Amino acid sequence: MYALMRTWPAPEMPRPGCVWTHVLLLDIDALATVSELRALIRLVQRPQQDWKKAEYGTALSLDMSVKDASRPPIAYARTDEVLSIIYNPGRPRSIEAMPGELDELIFGLWSQQWPRLRRNFRFQTAVVGHDSPARQSMFDLRLISASALPEGPTLLVDAIEPRWVATAAEDIRFGPTGPFRTFLRKYGNDVRRPRSSFAPLATVFTSRGERLNGKGAYGVLELIAEAFPEPSDAITLKADLISGDDPGLSADLISLLSFLVSSDKGGSFPPIPDRAFRK
Numbered sequence: 001m002y003a004l005m006r007t008w009p010a011p012e013m014p015r016p017g018c019v020w021t022h023v024l025l026l027d028i029d030a031l032a033t034v035s036e037l038r039a040l041i042r043l044v045q046r047p048q049q050d051w052k053k054a055e056y057g058t059a060l061s062l063d064m065s066v067k068d069a070s071r072p073p074i075a076y077a078r079t080d081e082v083l084s085i086i087y088n089p090g091r092p093r094s095i096e097a098m099p100g101e102l103d104e105l106i107f108g109l110w111s112q113q114w115p116r117l118r119r120n121f122r123f124q125t126a127v128v129g130h131d132s133p134a135r136q137s138m139f140d141l142r143l144i145s146a147s148a149l150p151e152g153p154t155l156l157v158d159a160i161e162p163r164w165v166a167t168a169a170e171d172i173r174f175g176p177t178g179p180f181r182t183f184l185r186k187y188g189n190d191v192r193r194p195r196s197s198f199a200p201l202a203t204v205f206t207s208r209g210e211r212l213n214g215k216g217a218y219g220v221l222e223l224i225a226e227a228f229p230e231p232s233d234a235i236t237l238k239a240d241l242i243s244g245d246d247p248g249l250s251a252d253l254i255s256l257l258s259f260l261v262s263s264d265k266g267g268s269f270p271p272i273p274d275r276a277f278r279k
Contacts, residue, residue, distance in 0.1 A: 164202035
């Protein structure tokens with residue numbers, strides 16, 4: 001089960017500092033099949049004056065035929081920044097944001113992930129107090145108020161981001177039906193380290209076609225070997241790259257042979273099938 005929680009202040013309660021928290025317990029299989037996870041926002045409800053406890057202990061159904069309001073462009077103004085923080089190593093996991101400011105973006109980003117990455121994604125969208133380093137490390141992303149930002153130098157996102165960031169950002173803005181999300185679901189299924197695999201997979205997606213058929217093929221193969229060094233890691237992606245079955249994804253055969261012969265990382269790929277030489 002995956003627990004999704006939303007908390008509200010409860011000033012009407014007699015004890016100072018009280019809050020209401022509604023917890024949704026999501027079946028892992030169901031979490032994998034919902035194309036737009038922001039639909040879950042409709043299910044969390046703040047208790048009202050006449051609330052009944054029993055109403056919060058029953059199963060809920062999610063009607064996907066109900067269309068949410070169109071997405072305000074301002075909600076996605078910081079997409080590149082958030083993508084870089086989550087998927088690039090060494091970046092701080094806490095960024096400043098007002099409560100609710102980036103909810104649309106975070107749920108869009110969560111929806112983009114393949115099933116195993118989704119169920120391991122841990123985030124907070126409104127942190128107002130100081131947490132211990134151990135608690136901070138539990139989350140992949142924390143959106144916190146300025147007063148709760150940790151002391152220290154401000155780390156800025158690079159002005160020039162890798163090409164995959166723009167591709168992922170565009171996919172988040174335009175929804176779940178594009179080829180990028182299909183690619184992630186297919187090739188993210190058998191990677192060993194889901195979150196650290198996102199950037200390499202996205203880079204391969206942006207390298208399809210021309211780069212894999214030219215001088216850039218060697219660099220892409222080297223990237224894959226470094227990101228997925230074990231032969232069984234990302235085996236579906238590696239098999240498609242060397243088989244020639246998918247013209248858009250297949251690596252140039254000469255570059256592939258050169259890499260496998262000359263690189264000490266060639267052992268991370270499976271043997272080239274005979275059919276690749278007949279294409």
